[in-house]
Amino acid sequence: MPNNLKLIEIAQTLTPELSTTKVYPVQLVEMVPEQDAFQGWSVKTVDTVENLLHRTFVKNDSFVLDFGDHQVGYLNLSLMPVGSPPDAPLRLKLTFGEMPCEIGESFDDYQGWLSRSWLQDEIINVDVLPAQIRLPRRYCFRYLKIEVLDTSRKYSIAFPDIHVTAVTSGDASVIKPLPACLAEDLRVMDNIAIKTLQDCMQTVFEDGPKRDRRLWIGDLRLQAQANYLTFQNADLVKRCLYLFGGMTLKNGEVSACVFEKPHPLADDTLLYDYSLFFVATLYDYFEATGDWDTLKDLWQIALDQLKLAADRLDERGIVRDDTTWWCFIDWHDDLNKQASAQAVLIYALKRGERLARKLQQDEVAAWIDVTIKLASAAAVTHLWDAEQKVFISGAERQVSWASQVWMVLAEVLDTASHAELLRSLFRNPPAIGMTTPYMYHHLIEALILSGLKDMALEQMRAYWGEMVKDGADCFWELYNPSDKRLSPYGSNLINSYCHAWSCTPTYFIRKYFLE
Amino acid sequence: MPNNLKLIEIAQTLTPELSTTKVYPVQLVEMVPEQDAFQGWSVKTVDTVENLLHRTFVKNDSFVLDFGDHQVGYLNLSLMPVGSPPDAPLRLKLTFGEMPCEIGESFDDYQGWLSRSWLQDEIINVDVLPAQIRLPRRYCFRYLKIEVLDTSRKYSIAFPDIHVTAVTSGDASVIKPLPACLAEDLRVMDNIAIKTLQDCMQTVFEDGPKRDRRLWIGDLRLQAQANYLTFQNADLVKRCLYLFGGMTLKNGEVSACVFEKPHPLADDTLLYDYSLFFVATLYDYFEATGDWDTLKDLWQIALDQLKLAADRLDERGIVRDDTTWWCFIDWHDDLNKQASAQAVLIYALKRGERLARKLQQDEVAAWIDVTIKLASAAAVTHLWDAEQKVFISGAERQVSWASQVWMVLAEVLDTASHAELLRSLFRNPPAIGMTTPYMYHHLIEALILSGLKDMALEQMRAYWGEMVKDGADCFWELYNPSDKRLSPYGSNLINSYCHAWSCTPTYFIRKYFLE
The missing domain is CATH 1.50.10.10 (Glycosyltransferase)
Incomplete structure (x- = not known):
């Protein structure tokens, strides 16, 4: 059955502009194995984001950010080298998780039958520093693990700004408030x-x-x-x-x-x-x-x-x-x-x-x-x-x-x-x-x-x-x-x-x- | 000592335009361990590039391209899904080698003291297919290994076009030919x-x-x-x-x-x-x-x-x-x-x-x-x-x-x-x-x-x-x-x-x- 181009054209004219919101992480966390927690993982607060801004990281360092709520959008990273001018690319691994299990468990062990490509991780190499990066793909996550795979002996790396540009076509301002008497749950x-x-x-x-x-x-x-x-x-x-x-x-x-x-x-x-x-x-x-x-x-x-x-x-x-x-x-x-x-x-x-x-x-x-x-x-x-x-x-x-x-x-x-x-x-x-x-x-x-x-x-x-x-x-x-x-x-x-x-x-x- | 901006400005006005050349792979090869070969690796021809164009690849398939000579430039990849519409991203690993050892040996085992980030490999996830990709980083290589980390059960992937856009500011046309009598070596x-x-x-x-x-x-x-x-x-x-x-x-x-x-x-x-x-x-x-x-x-x-x-x-x-x-x-x-x-x-x-x-x-x-x-x-x-x-x-x-x-x-x-x-x-x-x-x-x-x-x-x-x-x-x-x-x-x-x-x-x- 051939496509009905007139109908598709109408659909395309209705493509919404997405609204964007800047969302910052709220805390640093780690995933702790805990038998009674959902799927075996609990989330433990380990530091403030404020402190993160003052730290620098070298090879094999890592941290996990909690954005406080579920996000759909684009990751923005400011990368600031500290020390000598960066004499080698920066290599980072980024792992995005909607849930603690995605951060706590290794994707390398994934044996499911849906494509492993759905698991959200990236290895990025950055040739020029300092850099403001916006990753081109959209991610869906609350937690973000950043692993420094390598800097060089001459510099460490700081992350003065990490935020998400969250996107949606749903305008929450039009939603009617619920009556005050409705049960809290x-x-x-x-x-x-x-x-x-x-x-x-x-x-x-x-x-x-x-x-x-x-x-x-x-x-x-x-x-x-x-x-x-x-x-x-x-x-x-x-x-x-x-x-x-x-x-x-x-x-x-x-x-x-x-x-x-x-x-x-x-x-x-x-x-x-x-x-x-x-x-x-x-x-x-x-x-x-x-x-x-x-x-x-x-x-x-x-x-x-x-x-x-x-x-x-x-x-x-x-x-x-x-x-x-x-x-x-x-x-x-x-x-x-x-x-x-x-x-x-x-x-x-x-x-x-x-x-x-x-x-x-x-x-x-x-x-x-x-x-x-x-x-x-x-x-x-x-x-x-x-x-x-x-x-x-x-x-x-x-x-x-x-x-x-x-x-x-x-x-x-x-x-x-x-x-x-x-x-x-x-x-x-x-x-x-x-x-x-x-x-x-x-x-x-x-x-x-x-x-x-x-x-x-x-x-x-x-x-x-x-x-x-x-x-x-x-x-x-x-x-x-x-x-x-x-x-x-x-x-x-x-x-x-x-x-x-x-x-x-x-x-x-x-x-x-x-x- | 403050920078001399006048000198830097003169330098910047002299920044050359790079000339570009399209370079296509010449054959498919594999790296074979061989004790007497340089660094223990010899290069064996396994197929023509012509045949590659007619093949499709699924999870865990891989091949190694030989571009015939050393290249410095940007990789262009045409990615064509075959089968049902791609219902999951394509995940590829690309490994670039100037030498057979870089393809034959795993970067995971690298223990040198220079940054591992110099080793040229990328994992890329492609959300939308078919795609024409030009990787943003410049690579330096003769050999390129492409590993299909995952497609999905519903499609396989073909590579109808792979080429390098080689770049240089050296114009070989001005080089004087050598006299015919000069020794061949x-x-x-x-x-x-x-x-x-x-x-x-x-x-x-x-x-x-x-x-x-x-x-x-x-x-x-x-x-x-x-x-x-x-x-x-x-x-x-x-x-x-x-x-x-x-x-x-x-x-x-x-x-x-x-x-x-x-x-x-x-x-x-x-x-x-x-x-x-x-x-x-x-x-x-x-x-x-x-x-x-x-x-x-x-x-x-x-x-x-x-x-x-x-x-x-x-x-x-x-x-x-x-x-x-x-x-x-x-x-x-x-x-x-x-x-x-x-x-x-x-x-x-x-x-x-x-x-x-x-x-x-x-x-x-x-x-x-x-x-x-x-x-x-x-x-x-x-x-x-x-x-x-x-x-x-x-x-x-x-x-x-x-x-x-x-x-x-x-x-x-x-x-x-x-x-x-x-x-x-x-x-x-x-x-x-x-x-x-x-x-x-x-x-x-x-x-x-x-x-x-x-x-x-x-x-x-x-x-x-x-x-x-x-x-x-x-x-x-x-x-x-x-x-x-x-x-x-x-x-x-x-x-x-x-x-x-x-x-x-x-x-x-x-x-x-x-x-």
Whole structure:
């Protein structure tokens, strides 16, 4: 499918200017192994930054700076030689860490399956001193370790100025203050969620500013929902929708993610649920903005996603589960995706139908309506296990949290049944659990939709609240309160610790918990 | 002593534009350990560059390019991903080697005492692909090893274009061709010497373009002599003289070396012989150019060097040898410098006297003349050992090659005695030998000055000719035919293999061996 250059051009005109902030380190620290600390590392204060400014360093010296909070931006280093004129280049190693583990553990031992190139370290050689350096790459970090690999016998090196030029397209000045009566832990959670979203808001809504810095539609949908209630940057959502809409795959499917550079480019990753979220994200955008032009520009692409997804229904009206597709839902090797996918389809169809009605496309709306009824009835007939009182998924009739949560979000049963279904999960938890904050988001949304706000709040506190207790400055890509070194990538060094899909506590708090 | 801004400004207006040449690799090679090869490494051809262009590389792949000759310049890399859109940065390690040892041996094991930062390697992370990269630092190399540290599982990397933008201020088109009858080995030697000089000719005459890329007056004097007979870039010599003259040390001494960046700056290294070579270099420059303005601008500084150096004579008229001075002469830990320094003083005084006469400064010339006589007589009286028939040096009455060579160059005895003295060295070589091509240069010059041209040629062949046999593309900073891993720095990895003070075979050939 050729790119739609008109849509891409509109997206490009919406590229935001990033605002910049100078951020200075607040203290010198060291990472201390401590069994009870999160991931085994605690952070110990060792000196003031003031003292650093008066020190000079030689070969094999090193120090760790703490910038006080999570930063996304560019590192500026002033390098001042002390002693004789520098008769050899300065060689430094810089290691950037969102988390203590990235400073405490050696990247040399990394054995994960994601590219080691995501681990943020650089060796730089500086030929001319003194120097003011701004490293060309963007980094994502709270901690910075500087190791002096070599000076020469004739000079040592001082660092009279080290700061970050932090960048974002999220303007915090437009965010409404929370009412004073709100519980302190929710205020903290809201604040961290907003920081998470802000650090992911660059020239697109990135999934994670450390890794993999791309626009994924699964993350976008949640970011957009949080954004409408906080930064209110509707144009950034619009830009992202036009990027996805402008670069569909060969049958017209919306790709799971797109690249911005060196030029806009759709990734070849196709995920059943993610393509459908184009419809949901467009629906949410229109609800938030009433922007008819965008709706009209992108509607046909949204409708194509519904049709393509509906083509996957078998003769029973159930999403075919074979080896020819990918559906994300959650990071879980054993999770069967069939029931969740069925529910995501229904969820997207329902939003698509409302858009069709708004556009007065009655025939289209009627087709969608028939399809909703078909898929919903099929779900109840073929995926609901009346005996166990749960939705099953796949040939093995797997019972998982995800299947139930998504069926609730698709509103396949009535509210009372949904509430009972969700309650039963807590009484008899399925073996196939939830891995990501992304999946937890959907659990919380399902609980609220089913009238179980107290349980939703309890779960938010048990999950994101526990991250706060574990020291989160931003909310993480992956978190399991009972397995704190969890990584689907083979190493927690490579996890993203500021991740878009984890930013939704601010959405829940501001949407549901301010009354 | 404050800088003379007028002189520095003149120097800066003479900063040359560098000419650039695109150089492509000629073959793929590997370094093979081989006991009999120079430094234990031979170079084996493994593939054509043509084939490289059609290959793609993944994590842990590597290859070594041979650029066919020594290069000084900037590396340009085209990086083309193959497969899915690159979903992770590319991480490469680049290792640049003038010599096979730099590719064959690991820099991680380097234990020398010069800064490890001189070893030329970089780790680069490239966020956006495809990319055209020009590395910002200048490198000096014939061999380039590229190691792919990581791509990702979704793409491999191709290198459709790799080339060097070589830079120099030496214009080879002005060099006169050698007569056809000249012996082939001398033609080869001349050619390599010219390449050595050319690669050191940048915005100053550098000592070595790999290390330490500075303007040292000891190298400058020899480079200038070779330059007058080859590249004829008198302005570059002039620029260097003005830099030294504009930035003297606290008592008015000319520094041993200067830095160009970030702004012109004299190093704090003071060497007795090097300060005196300012006079000799100015003398040679005036002889080559007849440039009266420069002579007048710099004469007082030259004269100051003579006076400061003469102040070091003791009541006998001998250079005081104590712990308060440094004199270079040669890289030799055990060499006593007293006699050589005495001779360098006389050598410089003689050239200073001629300049004073040209400038009609008769009183100054008379003072210089008296000083020459005093120092020469003292040398014969106190440093000549009539029994051994050699010059001795220091309290221990050390006998070295350097003392004899420099006394000959200072023309302290008559030509016949010099010839006999030099001949005797070959019959009964002193234990304190010669280390550097710089010292060998002075031996050759002394032999020629003493009418021993055949012996001079024999020595050139035994020394630089042996370097050629050992595979030199450029002539080396350090070479000992009987200890080929020699390094005064604790590792031959850090030696400079294109070094200014080794470029003088072209000077000897063109000045003395064309009739």
